[in-house]
Amino acid sequence: MDYAALIVACASGDRTALKTLVDAEGGRMQGVARRMLRRADLAEDAVQDAFVLVWRRAGQFDPDRGSARGWLYTILRNRCLTMLRREEREVSTDAADVDTTPLPQVLASAYGGLDETTGLRQCLDRLDPPTRDAILASYVMGHSHGEIAGRLDSPLGTVKARVRRGLIKLRECLS
Amino acid sequence: MTERSLETLIDEVVLGLASDSDRARLDRMAAEDPELAARLEHVRQRFAPLDDTAAPIPLPDGFWSRLFDRLDTPDSTGASRATASDGAMSGGEGSSGVVDFGEARARLTRWRRATYGAVAATVLMAFVAGWSLITPANPVVVTLLLNPSGDAVALVESAPDNTTRITLLEKPDVPGGQVMQVWTKPDDAGPPVSLGLLSDGTSGTLATQGLTAPEAQQLYEITLEPAGGSPTNLPTGPILGVGRANGPVT
Numbered sequence: 001m002d003y004a005a006l007i008v009a010c011a012s013g014d015r016t017a018l019k020t021l022v023d024a025e026g027g028r029m030q031g032v033a034r035r036m037l038r039r040a041d042l043a044e045d046a047v048q049d050a051f052v053l054v055w056r057r058a059g060q061f062d063p064d065r066g067s068a069r070g071w072l073y074t075i076l077r078n079r080c081l082t083m084l085r086r087e088e089r090e091v092s093t094d095a096a097d098v099d100t101t102p103l104p105q106v107l108a109s110a111y112g113g114l115d116e117t118t119g120l121r122q123c124l125d126r127l128d129p130p131t132r133d134a135i136l137a138s139y140v141m142g143h144s145h146g147e148i149a150g151r152l153d154s155p156l157g158t159v160k161a162r163v164r165r166g167l168i169k170l171r172e173c174l175s
Numbered sequence: 176m177t178e179r180s181l182e183t184l185i186d187e188v189v190l191g192l193a194s195d196s197d198r199a200r201l202d203r204m205a206a207e208d209p210e211l212a213a214r215l216e217h218v219r220q221r222f223a224p225l226d227d228t229a230a231p232i233p234l235p236d237g238f239w240s241r242l243f244d245r246l247d248t249p250d251s252t253g254a255s256r257a258t259a260s261d262g263a264m265s266g267g268e269g270s271s272g273v274v275d276f277g278e279a280r281a282r283l284t285r286w287r288r289a290t291y292g293a294v295a296a297t298v299l300m301a302f303v304a305g306w307s308l309i310t311p312a313n314p315v316v317v318t319l320l321l322n323p324s325g326d327a328v329a330l331v332e333s334a335p336d337n338t339t340r341i342t343l344l345e346k347p348d349v350p351g352g353q354v355m356q357v358w359t360k361p362d363d364a365g366p367p368v369s370l371g372l373l374s375d376g377t378s379g380t381l382a383t384q385g386l387t388a389p390e391a392q393q394l395y396e397i398t399l400e401p402a403g404g405s406p407t408n409l410p411t412g413p414i415l416g417v418g419r420a421n422g423p424v425t
Contacts, residue, residue: 015243022239027231035229044235052245065209066216073226074219078198081191085409113228120224138190139225145192146406156406167186168179174221 003068010058018055021072026051029076035106036080036142038099046083050076077142084142103141103151107133110140123173131166134159189218194407195366314340315388317423318395320416328416329397331357333389339370340380341397347415349376353399358410360394361386367396372404391422 001024009017026047033043033050053075061071111132114121124132130152137143137151149159176184187193188201205212314332322328322345330342341357349355355373360366371381396417398410405411 015246018242018246019239022234022242026234026238028227028229030232030234031229032226034232040232040235043232044238047234048238048242048245051242055246065212067220067223070216070219070223073223077191077226082195085195085407085411110225110228114224118224120221135190136225138192139222140228142191144407144411146401146411149406163192164183167183167190171182171186 003072004061004063007054007058007061007068007071008063010055011061018051021054022051025069025072029072032073032076033080034099035110035140036077037083040097040099042083046076046080049079053079081142085144103137104133106141107136110136119174123170126173127166127169131162134163135166135170138163185215185218189215189222194409196408199366314423316391316393316420318393318418318420320395320397320418322416323414331395331418331420333359333393333395333420335388337370337383337386337389338380339383341373341378343373343378347376349399352402353412354402354404355397355415356400356404356410356412357381358396358398359386359389361389363392363394367394367410369404369408372400373397389420391420393420394418395420 001020003021003024006017006021010021029047029050030043033046034040037043037046050072054072057075061068111121111124114124116122124135127135134148134152137148138145143151145156145160145163148163149156152159154162184193184197184201188198193201201211201215205215315335316333318331318333319327320329320331326345328343328345328347330344332340332342339357339359347355355376357370357373358367359370361368368383368386370383373379373381394417396410397415398405399412399415400410401412
């Protein structure tokens with residue numbers, strides 16, 4: 001599927017093109033958003049917002065400058081991060097909406113889901129497990145340094161330094 | 176910026192660890208620098224396989240029709256605040272895509288909105304009327320902060336130099352190890368900026384530098400943050416009270 005052409009068509013007001021994108025990627029995007037936000041209702045809001053942004057910003061998309069599919073996910077991830085960092089998380093909700101999968105399981109399934117032949121998987125393999133989990137928790141679940149520090153029961157500064165060292169190793173390994 | 180700190184910034188933006196302001200800064204830089212944009216894209220591609228490890232979940236019924244309805248209503252979402260200043264490839268919300276706290280919540284608690292407004296207007300009128308008689312200072316804006324139940328919890332008076340007096344109207348429930356932090360959004364489309372901490376849990380006056388003079392409709396809020404203030408320099412904790420500024424009746 002030619003995502004770039006569909007985004008360009010959105011820029012000219014073609015709703016069918018947007019619908020095609022929704023049908024092709026909406027389910028996966030809902031999965032990504034639910035994993036980060038841990039709630040089905042918020043995940044739907046995030047995916048809706050992301051597609052509204054795709055629609056409005058389609059004219060700014062430049063196919064020469066990057067992956068069209070990646071563009072969709074960057075918009076979605078940023079929207080989820082904003083919701084995680086900003087919104088009041090006390091609003092009551094149906095228990096059925098809340099994803100209670102334990103965090104280690106979420107991380108293990110993300111890590112395990114990476115193809116073993118990819119560079120990312122091979123280089124993550126070389127990190128010590130707490131550092132790897134910290135990096136995975138930030139990307140996969142949108143955890144902040146503070147949340148990672150709380151979970152590892154380590155000082156914030158230590159966690160920031162550890163993540164940075166891990167990222168340097170990852171860069172060196174991947175380059 | 177050193178090469179290493181730039182690389183760290185790119186990584187942290189892609190991972191989601193960077194602050195909104197750092198993310199916006201990198202998006203701005205990338206918009207003007209194709210080489211940097213390419214590096215950012217490269218790092219995004221590097222981590223993108225992790226997105227594919229999320230199992231797809233069918234979209235809820237009616238998803239498309241709800242989305243369809245929103246396409247023509249520019250102000251129905253904070254998501255519409257995107258402007259051309261965002262980098263073309265950034266895909267980021269940039270500083271202009273920040274959704275304000277009240278608005279985002281309102282989607283879930285729309286029914287409360289009318290109550291908020293009515294209570295705010297009434298209490299505010301009472302306060303402005305009383306206050307103007309007893310305070311010599313001339314605040315340029317006055318903001319009543321309401322908690323999520325719609326109760327008035329604080330009155331915020333802001334002078335042109337952003338000296339900000341916070342009068343608590345309810346005894347706050349601040350757990351041990353936490354502190355009240357006061358925020359405002361000088362630019363409605365930008366990130367919240369800390370005005371300071373109410374460390375002793377009581378009313379106080381905060382002074383801050385470098386902000387533009389407050390205006391009507393500017394957002395103010397108080398959140399609960401870890402002792403010492405938010406580790407991210409952006410609100411992380413629950414909102415104790417939030418409101419938009421009004422110019423006092425003169």
